[in-house]
Amino acid sequence: MTEMIQTTATRTAETVAARLNRRYTAERRFRALGLGAILLSVGFLAVLLGSIVDKGWTGFLQTQIAVEIAFDPQVIDPEGTRDPATLDTADYAALVRAGMAARLSPEADRATRRDLSALVSTMAADQLRAMVTADPALIGSRATLWLLASDKLDMVVKGQVPRQVGAAGNALNDRQLGWLADLEQAHQTRKTFNTTFFTAGDSRAPEQAGIxxxxxxxxxxxxxxxxxxxxxxxxxxxxxxxxxxxxxxxxxxxxxxxxxxxxxxxxxxxxxxxxxxxxxxxxxxxxxxxxxxxxxxxxxxxxxxxxxxxxxxxxxxxxxxxxxxxxxxxxxxxxxxxxxxxxxxxxxxxxxxxxxxxxxxxxxxxxxxxxxxxxxxxxxxxxxxxxxxxxxxxxxxxxxxxxxxxxxxxxxxxxxxxxxxxxxxxxxxxxxx
Amino acid sequence: MIRKTLAVAAVAVAAIAVTDAAQARDQIRIVGSSTVYPFSTAVAEQFGKAGKFKTPVVESTGTGGGMRLFCSGVGENFPDITNASRRITASEFENCTKNGVTGITEVVVGFDGIVFINAKSGPKFALTREQMYKATAKEVLVGGKLTANPYKLWNDVDPALPKEPILVYGPAPNHGTRDAYVELVLDPACEKQPEIKALDKDTRKKACQTVREDGAWVEVSENYTVIQQKITSNPAAVGVITFSYLDQNADKIQAATVDGKTASFDSIANGSYPVSRPLFFYVKKQHVGMIPGIKEYLAEFTADKAWGKEGYLADKGLIASPDAQRKEQAANAKALGDMKM
Structure with missing residues (x-):
């Protein structure tokens, strides 16, 4: 009889313990699920933010090339009038081309000049124009300036497109890559903070585009x-x-x-x-x-x-x-x-x-x-x-x-x-x- | 505090309303094709940089959407120029006339090719227009009868093609590129078949111009970047995009040969690549003189330094028209010649 009571009691205790156990397991499972959900969404967020930051942080940098520019009076103001209208409409791109040619390939033919000017952003000419109109005394002098590189060069320098000669997607040809190596060896390229990105409006030229x-x-x-x-x-x-x-x-x-x-x-x-x-x-x-x-x-x-x-x-x-x-x-x-x-x-x-x-x-x-x-x-x-x-x-x-x-x-x-x-x-x- | 805020708001809104009435539009507005958009924006930017006029505002609305806006009336609330990757249709022209847009100048900008691309890591495709038609048309001839397209794998279409499921990402019907695909790929391949030729015009049109709706053709209404992303994540999938886009992203995607021809600047310009088409823009003549700078914008666009063989638009992927045609088009743009349907 006592045995029977005892077994019933043990059985009840066992049932209670098992039930309790189940309840604890359910509780733990529920918590684990909740935690899992949070971890999963944090994971997604991390992947999303990570890929954005990974792809985008180089956007805050811009590549520049050091070029010695001669502010040739013959090109800017052949008549020496220093008339603001003349200064404004002068062919500053020619100064950039001449500077690049003097540094990299002195006896450049037309095709070479085209390749050379493809390394520098068209904004470089605007930069020179702003300098000259602000200070006409510059005409006739020489100065080494950091000019904005083109987006094609920028992409190669940042490693966003393969750097091998002739690699697909690389818009630079072997001659241009050779010049780039030359410039890099002489420490005449640099990456700086991209102020253009924060001061300019939209542009079709990526290196000149801003927000x-x-x-x-x-x-x-x-x-x-x-x-x-x-x-x-x-x-x-x-x-x-x-x-x-x-x-x-x-x-x-x-x-x-x-x-x-x-x-x-x-x-x-x-x-x-x-x-x-x-x-x-x-x-x-x-x-x-x-x-x-x-x-x-x-x-x-x-x-x-x-x-x-x-x-x-x-x-x-x-x-x-x-x-x-x-x-x-x-x-x-x-x-x-x-x-x-x-x-x-x-x-x-x-x-x-x-x-x-x-x-x-x-x-x-x-x-x-x-x-x-x-x-x-x-x-x-x-x-x-x-x-x-x-x-x-x-x-x-x-x-x-x-x-x-x-x-x-x-x-x-x-x-x-x-x-x-x-x-x-x-x-x-x-x-x- | 509330009263003050309300008063400030009222004054601001009133001030805006007054200046609004006083201000006339002083910059060109351009709408239309997303294929012409990269060229049109490049010209607009150069034009603005010259400093005499404000930079034109360019919206990418698709050729059809652009035509609707362009043709909805005359006045400063309506665009001055619309870009198109196909010619204006008779019904669009009619709509223009009905809304008082009577003088339109048509300019052929250059050429663009349509390319079939897949990821660099995928198989290399050598396609023909006929194969593309068989792979993407809703109904094809099986045993001389029009039936729902039965082809599931590329090698069902032609044993020489890879054994991969047919999955083509293409532009949605609001794109001129889609119209060009129908006109240059589906129609010619379809109408070559004698059984189709025997049909009456409407049935033929329906049979030849409808693309599959069973999932093998996926419409992408956004832009070519979206198509490119889908292609790179699925190397066996094929995308239908324009040549200028391929040109800028040749490290990630490769183009199939079409009828044995590779797409390149030369093969598209000389017409040997079969899927190429002219690009256009249309100018509202009534706005010349009313909105400053339209003539000058046309001059900028039609100068050789822009649309010539070595102009800055060539860098953006535009395929220049032959010299004689450019000359003729530039003269027409300068004279603002009326177009006729």
């Missing part, structure tokens, strides 16, 4: 977006949350706002095309229109975040203010809104960060275009950062691959810093009750 035009375009677009969507969004959120009666109409509006937040952004682009361009005849490709379209995209996010922030303000604040005789407007303007502001700003910044990364809606309004001039106002045609990335990614020249990745890094940096600001704002000003 500044796109950055300015993004700035103008986002400024318009902020100016339009923030006041509208805050006003809507305040009215809906604090003043509007709850009835069928406000419910309908609420449902619509939530739906709008999920509409694909290209639809807003079509709307922009139909309304802003075709009805109001606003200029095509302008950040003004881009900003307005992006404002429409941001608006639902701002309203939803704003309402959540207003809801988080405890009713006791409103009651206390009302108890002291404040009018509804005073309650909102003096007490509720300042307390809700950090939450609203966070929502706004997140909406703006989304707007910064949009390309699809801008396609419709002509912002996906080759635009060289840096925009001076929100009415000038302009690209934005993600558009610039898209355009470079589609360009056939090999040197645009690193430029694309470099531009992606810049865009990511902007996005990360905007999100950081949002986090800091939240941490610093958020109040909990």
């Amino acid at each position: 500044w035009g796109a950055v300015v375009g993004s700035f103008f677009s986002l400024a318009i977006t902020l100016l339009v969507s923030f006041p509208l969004g805050v006003a809507t959120a305040v009215y809906l949350e604090e003043f509007a009666p709850i009835n069928r109409w406000t419910n309908l509006i609420e449902v619509n706002i939530n739906n709008l937040a999920a509409v694909p952004s290209v639809v807003f682009g079509l709307l922009g095309l139909a309304v802003f361009l075709n009805v109001f005849h606003m200029p095509r490709s302008a950040p003004l229109v881009g900003g307005l379209v992006l404002a429409l995209i941001c608006l639902p996010t701002i309203i939803i975040a704003g309402r959540a922030a207003l809801k988080a303000v405890p009713p006791s604040i409103r009651q206390a203010a009302a108890g002291l005789g404040a009018s509804p407007l005073q309650i909102v303007a003096h007490h509720v809104l300042p307390l809700a502001m950090p939450g609203m700003l966070t929502g706004t910044i997140l909406g703006m960060a989304r707007a910064l990364g949009e390309t699809a809606p801008l396609l419709m309004i002509g912002m996906v275009a080759f635009i060289v001039d840096i925009p001076k106002s929100p009415l000038d045609p302009s690209a934005v950062l993600p558009v610039q990335i898209y355009l470079w990614a589609g360009s056939p020249e090999r040197a645009f691959v690193e430029k694309t990745s470099a531009a992606i890094m810049v865009l990511l940096l902007f996005l990360v810093s905007m999100n950081m600001v949002a986090i800091v704002l939240r941490k610093k000003f958020e109040r909990r009750w």
Whole structure:
């Protein structure tokens, strides 16, 4: 009998232990799954970022060649008038060609000269022009200058295309590679920080292309977006949350706002095309229109975040203010809104960060275009950062691959810093009750 | 604070609206083919660098999309020039006329070849137009009857081809390159067959111009870089792209010979490579004088230093037309000759 009780007891204990064990295993499995999911996504992120950085970091460098340039008065200003118009239109490319020929192949025929000038960017001539027009006293002197190399040379120096003579994809011929080896031996090539990338607009020559035009375009677009969507969004959120009666109409509006937040952004682009361009005849490709379209995209996010922030303000604040005789407007303007502001700003910044990364809606309004001039106002045609990335990614020249990745890094940096600001704002000003 | 922000916003919007009304467009706007885009942008940049005019804005919309924008009207809201990788069609021309675009100057820019590429690491293809037709048409003749394309492997089409599944990445219908593929590869190969010749025009057109929809032909609507990436990750897959793109990326991809001919600058220019086509741009004559710089842009484009055999467009992969044709085209561009359909 006692034996039987004992065995039953042992059996129960065993069952309990087994069940417990199963529960622990299930728990461990669940944790492992969660951890695995996180590790997997971190892994993906690392691969993505790693490949971007790996491909793009050389985009921040540029290759230069040291060339001794003779500022030949015969070429620049044969009549010696020092007339600014003459100085401006002189053939500075000839000076570069002569300098290269003197260094590498003094008795150059026409074909050799062509090969020589293919090593130097066409921007070198602009560089000389700027120097001479700034200081005409240079004419007649000689100077060793670091000139920007062409994208073909740049790719070989950076090791992005094979360096063997005649290797496919290498745009340099054996003679040019020989010259390059010669220059490198004499330490007349160098890699420096690529300032052009941060100061120039778009260009078809990869070594002259920069993101500044796109950055300015993004700035103008986002400024318009902020100016339009923030006041509208805050006003809507305040009215809906604090003043509007709850009835069928406000419910309908609420449902619509939530739906709008999920509409694909290209639809807003079509709307922009139909309304802003075709009805109001606003200029095509302008950040003004881009900003307005992006404002429409941001608006639902701002309203939803704003309402959540207003809801988080405890009713006791409103009651206390009302108890002291404040009018509804005073309650909102003096007490509720300042307390809700950090939450609203966070929502706004997140909406703006989304707007910064949009390309699809801008396609419709002509912002996906080759635009060289840096925009001076929100009415000038302009690209934005993600558009610039898209355009470079589609360009056939090999040197645009690193430029694309470099531009992606810049865009990511902007996005990360905007999100950081949002986090800091939240941490610093958020109040909990 | 809210009131202030609102006030600032209102003032800004009002200011913008006022300047908008006052400002007329002072730069050329170009739309159209993604094949002509690299050349058009290079010319635009040079033109802008000369400093007299603003740099033209060039949008890559595809030939068809460009024609739609170009033909939608006259005025500063509509583009001045559209690039095309095929000739304007009769219906597009009609649409232009209907919307008041009455004077159009046509300029032949040069030539481009269509190449069939695969990854360097893959097998080397030697294709004919007939094989490409058999591999990519939706319906082919089997035993004299039109049936859904039965070929799964390249060596089903021709025993001499590799034993690899047929997978072709090609441009989507918004590309002029796709139209050219149909016109230069599918149509000629298809209409050579006597059974097809016997059909009436509409059935023939449908039979010859529709590409497979069973997954063997994959449409890529973005750009050639996307096609190149798909090709390099799948060495047996074949891509349909333009010669200028191949020229810049010859270390990663290789081109198949077509009808025994290798694509090169010379073979395309002299017409011995079978799949080549002229490239165009179209100028809206009514905008000359209204938008500054159009004549000067044409002069820049049609100068030998740009589109000549050794011009800067040749570096970008453009295949120059013969000297006599260039001369004639340049004269026509200068005189803004009216085109006729």
